[in-house]
Amino acid sequence: MKLTFELDHIGVAVESLEKGKPFWETLGLGPMTTERVDSEKVLTGFFELGNDARIELLEPTHPDSPIAKYLSKRGPGIHHICLKVNDIRAVMKALKAQGVQLINEEPKLGAHDCEVAFIHPKSTGGILLELSQPRGAK
Ligand code: ZN
Numbered sequence: 464m465k466l467t468f469e470l471d472h473i474g475v476a477v478e479s480l481e482k483g484k485p486f487w488e489t490l491g492l493g494p495m496t497t498e499r500v501d502s503e504k505v506l507t508g509f510f511e512l513g514n515d516a517r518i519e520l521l522e523p524t525h526p527d528s529p530i531a532k533y534l535s536k537r538g539p540g541i542h543h544i545c546l547k548v549n550d551i552r553a554v555m556k557a558l559k560a561q562g563v564q565l566i567n568e569e570p571k572l573g574a575h576d577c578e579v580a581f582i583h584p585k586s587t588g589g590i591l592l593e594l595s596q597p598r599g600a601k
Contacts, residue, residue: 466554471547471595472509472517476533476540480508483520483539492518498574504528507574519545519574543581545593551578554594558582570596 477483484495492510499506505528508520521542523531533542548554551570559565564583573579573595582592 464550464553466557467549469547470514470516471545471593472519473541474519474521474543474545474593476530476537476542477520477522478534478539480506480520480522483522484508484510487518487520495520499524500572500574502571502573503530505530509574543591543593545579545595548594548596551580551594551596555580558586562586570594 475483480495480497484493487493487495487510492512495508495510497506497508503521504523504525506522506524508522510518510520512518521530523534525531530542555565555570564586566581566583567579570578570580573593576598577595578598579593579595582594584591
């Protein structure tokens, strides 16, 4: 099977969804849909774009959250880019075999009932890259 990649969303770190969402609403996007993702200790807010991609706002729900750490270091801004793949395990295996540094050894459950895994910015030219595969889809 050929592995496929599509832009799924761009993750934006925000201090709170309330502070982060007005700009996107100014564009006319929305309504924002929210979902709590306990595996990442974040509250997410999604805005749908016209091409099936989304903007994901990320608010930390705990001081331990990776987003809380990001905000304290760099302030609000682009946190990661997410590509939707058709076989996350096969992609992870292929990357690993080529020496790419993965943050997660195994996919974990993300927003929208997707399996997700992150690739280290050291291996991508400075971008935290998320891979995502809808569960059940293949
Ligand atoms: Zn994401």
